[in-house]
Amino acid sequence: MSTSQAGAAPGGHRTAPPPSFHEQPTLTAPLAPPAPTPPAVPPRGPRAAARRGARRRRPARPPADGLRRLLPQALVVAFLAGGTSAFVADDKDIRLSVDGVPRTLHTFSDDVRELLAEEGLAVGAHDLLAPAPGEPLAAGDEVVLRHGRPVSLTVDGHHRRVWTTADTVDGALRQLGVRAEGALLSVSRSAAVSRTGLTLDVRTERAVTFLADGRERTVRTNAATVTEALDEAGITLGPEDTTSVPGGSFPRDGQTVTVLRVTASTRTREEPVPYAVERVRDPGLSAGTEVVDRQGVPGLRRITYRVRTVNGVAGRPRRTGEEIVRAPVSRRVRTGTRPLPSSVSGADGLNWAALAACESGGRPTAVDPSGTYGGLYQFDPATWRSLGGTGTAQDAPAAEQTHRAKKLYVLRGTAPWPHCGRRLLP
Template sequence: MSTSQGSHRAGRRGAGAPALPLHEQPTQAALVLPTAPPPPPPPLAPRPPARPAAPTLPAVAVPPVVPEQGSRAGSRRAARRRKAGGTGGEGLRRLVPQALVVAVLAGGTSAFVADDKAVRLSVDGVPRTFHTFADDVSELLTDEGVTVGDHDIVAPAPGHALTDGDEIAVRYGRPVTLTLDGTRRQVWTTARTVEGALRQLGVRAEGAHLSVSRSAPISRRGLALDVRTERAVTFLADGRERTVRTNAATVREALAEAGITLSGQDTTSVPAGSFPRDGQTVTVLRVTGSRQVREEAIPYAVERVRDPELFAGTEVVERQGVQGVRRVTYSLRSVNGVAQRPRRTGEEIVRAPVSRKVRVGTRPQPPAVTGADGLNWAALAACESGGRPDAVDPSGTYGGLYQFDPATWRSLGGDGVAQDAPAAEQTYRAKKLYVRRGAAPWPHCGRRLHS
């Protein structure tokens, strides 16, 4: 080391730097500035023979080494460096692990690049191309935040393995409330327009009436769609047959399209508000009608009243019955010229009926009259009064079946007059009279008792 270099090094250490060991301290000569120019450099040593080329290794940055001439420490360090440089095997052993790390990293990079795939994903017709590391379709959809349900379509299937260049399509299902020719049902479609849904559902739309436009979009919330397909309907009217093709909602609308008019009481064989079916035949009924009013009798009722004053088996009419009268209105119809059965449309009571009142005897029959039983009392009554218990002669003196006068009737135990008593009681009193006087009280008809 030159004097200037030693001074510079001493300056770098500074006053406060620790003292060097004795074998590393510079000599006195080294500290004296030279008074003469330095000697010329020694001649170059001959170049050693060339060695075989060593294997190429990754470059390693090594800090430059500045030779430290003029000190034993610098000499020793230089010797160590030369020794290390001359032994290539140790340096190679030191660099092999670094080369292995670089190789492993290079292999991982190759695998990383091989797992990357370019795919094309179309969601509801909107495509995009991107790179992914997903292994199958399910993982890809999860990574992309695409959720599918039971009514959605994914092609290829969710478990399908992915390869570079695959195309995946997702089509969302949409609910459609479809009313087809009057029948309503809920269906699902992946079409995005009404026209596409009709094709997908197999609905014949030629000539059909649609409640919304064919080009209308279908959102994921769905829509309500009313479809009336074209149908052939035949009408029989006024002796003619007419067939029309229509998408009408009611028979009445189809009838108007056929040019047939209903008037008055005219009607059709099916309800005019019903849905016309394909191939249906409807008959038009021309109806003419009138009204008729008739008076009809109302039968009277019979009112029977139990009377303990009358002998059993005896009935007395206390009030005669009177028939009532009602006014009934009938509708008379003729359908296509054929008269129909009159139809009752109303009634009005003109006179209410009066019931017949009959008293029915419950009193036990009188005891038998010895000597008078077995005679033909019915024949005697028929001769005297015509068999009428309430009969009275023109003079008003005699009455009843056997034409008792009041005095005789009372003498026999009767009350009032005979014509007011039941027939059985009159016969009983007549028998008692016969026991007393024989047939004399009936000079003209008495012989009938023995007939």
Template sequence: MIDDHRPAPAPPEPSYGRAYGSGEPSYGPQAAPPYPQPESPYPLHGSPSPYPLHGSPPPPAPAPPSPISGPPAAGRTGAAGRRRRAAEPSGPEGLWRLVPQALVVAFLAGGTTAFVADDKAVELTVDGGPPRTLHTFADDVSELLEEEGLTAGPHDTVTSRAAGGALADGDAVELRYGRPIALTLDGRRRELWTTAHTVEEALRRIGVRASGAYLSTPRTAPVPRSGLTLVVRTERAVTFLADGRERTVRTNAATVGEALAQAGITLAGQDTTSVPPGSFPHDGQTVTVMRITDGREVREEPVPYAVERTADPELYAGTEVVERQGRAGVRRITYALRTVNGVRQRPRVVADEIVREPVSRLVRAGSRPRPAVTAVAGADGLDWAALAACESGGRADAVDPSGTYGGLYQFDPGTWRALGGSGTAQQAPAAEQTYRAKKLYVQRGASPWPHCGGRLRG
């Protein structure tokens, strides 16, 4: 009996992707293509290759079923082979089902290639430590530091060969942390930051000439991240003028006094310098040493006495009587004398005292009105006007150039008082001067006027 042993067509397998060639997703069993299968010998879109999957040979076509039932021929596979052939149908329909799998394999192969291409070997050095080679997918330096848990502050520096910050395989990145330094340079203090690791490196970056300089911290000392206080005094040339000589020394001293000692100059007593010894010596400065000799001088000077006058009604006006002579006082003044480099300076008063008080002069001045001047016997009738004209030009207040003689008849003060006058002759009225001149003539004749006395008799 002839029986048709051809297997029943397999049910369509479910598809969870997009239907190939449709552009729309399909979530159920894949329907047959809406267009007829190509009769071209190239099942996959007319590919010129006779092999659908990138030129690989197709699986061998299954042998046609035998019209006569019976055991399988010798050399054929068993049930497993039949199941495999049943699960992998041949022909265009089977090739069509393999296309999504090929696409997934191709996508994974391309992704793996891109993944390997993004991996970069980068050398990283952190704050002077040993360099480390890292494999990273970071695109730039900032991403690399973030991956390593590092942060660059405003005073830190990041150096890299990466152009524009973008990382490439083989780049080197270095991170250096900033360190605060309180620097006092030649007496001037300032605050600054540096990424240097040692004092010597920091000074070199700042631009400080450390040769011959004084450093409060050794050059090889490290600069900790917490900061450092550093005092630097560079070498300077200072010239001293002392004792007629000029001496120049190179020094890193902190004061002029220290530099003076280094020059071998000693200050004694009141000696000093033209600038304060405790001031900072600057490069090119010239300092003069002043040799000072101090002394004392005491002088006594008179203190004038005062004249005290009291009115006496018993005495005629213009008459004075000295009750007590005055006596000058004594003032003692002490002067400080200073000689600087042999030149005497202006004396300076350091003490002033009165060692003896002055004694006032007491004078009684008459206030009684004077009677009218009367004639003087023996002197009337003489030409007193001619004598006055010769002696004083007829001026009652005339005084000779020496200041000794005065009045119409040029009385000296002693003669005037001896004749009863008070004050000086030039202070008295003209009538009184003529009256006393007559009295003098009666006593001594014309001898008091040796040159003009002959005018009295015309």
């Protein structure tokens, strides 16, 4: 391409070529300054005029003053942004279950203890809390609190006071380990256990065996007494019947109770009542002499006994009473008090000691083998009484026996003593 073509402008017009780097441009007259841009036409109206006046009156501020004005605002915005982030970070959603009733709540508490204090919940010695009070909390955690409830529990007659966190009777029985299958409860299993507590009586099902009338019967029962269990077994007790254990006792599981069939009968027996002896002192009779004025008559007594028979075996009779059928009659005896004479004429000089030694060996109480003769001189009862003696000779003093022997000698000589009489002679 030619130089002339390169300098042509579009449309066929030519332009001057660009100056060379070493060439100096030709100086011409100076260019006139550009005309100023005409100002925009301001809006019309009083409010626009007021804003323009305010802008004209506002003094110009240096750039540093504007920076100082914006810095506090930036700090406030930054603080609020950071506080909002911390506020959102500390807020946690926690699932709190109190006595089985759950709810979800938002909290700023750091641990379980703060959460409970915030909710106004106290934990007692018998309450159940999980996690522990000092455990920290994180979002999504679950806190469970179950309050303890006192239970006055009686199981098969044994009473105790216990605590449970269950809110129903059935739950409390499971928690306390009470065997409730077939048991009789004083309160329904579905009944609620309130915070103030509950009184619960449990009678478990037991197997009790009865031995009665030669038969063995086993029943399963919730009875509170042996007597109730007997009724359930269909065993009837008679008026005198009893059991091997008290009827009011609690029947234990596996216990064997024997029924005792008891019959009672009354027996009587008559016994003699001995009579008394009345003795009257009589100075008209010699000492040692007795006279029976009235013979004694024994009385009659009837004694009643009760005989108890248990299962056909009679026991020892027990005395229950007595009555006097016939009163005894006392024996009345007069006893002499007059002193015996010191001698008997015609018999004082004889050897009475030798006679006594021959007849009885000198023993005042001696009795022969037949039991007929007695005393120092072996009197028979008839001879003794004929001489004024009472009772038997062997019961009288030795002096009286000798005195009456002397009287016998005066009457009959030595004949009463055919073998030893000769010893009387000096």
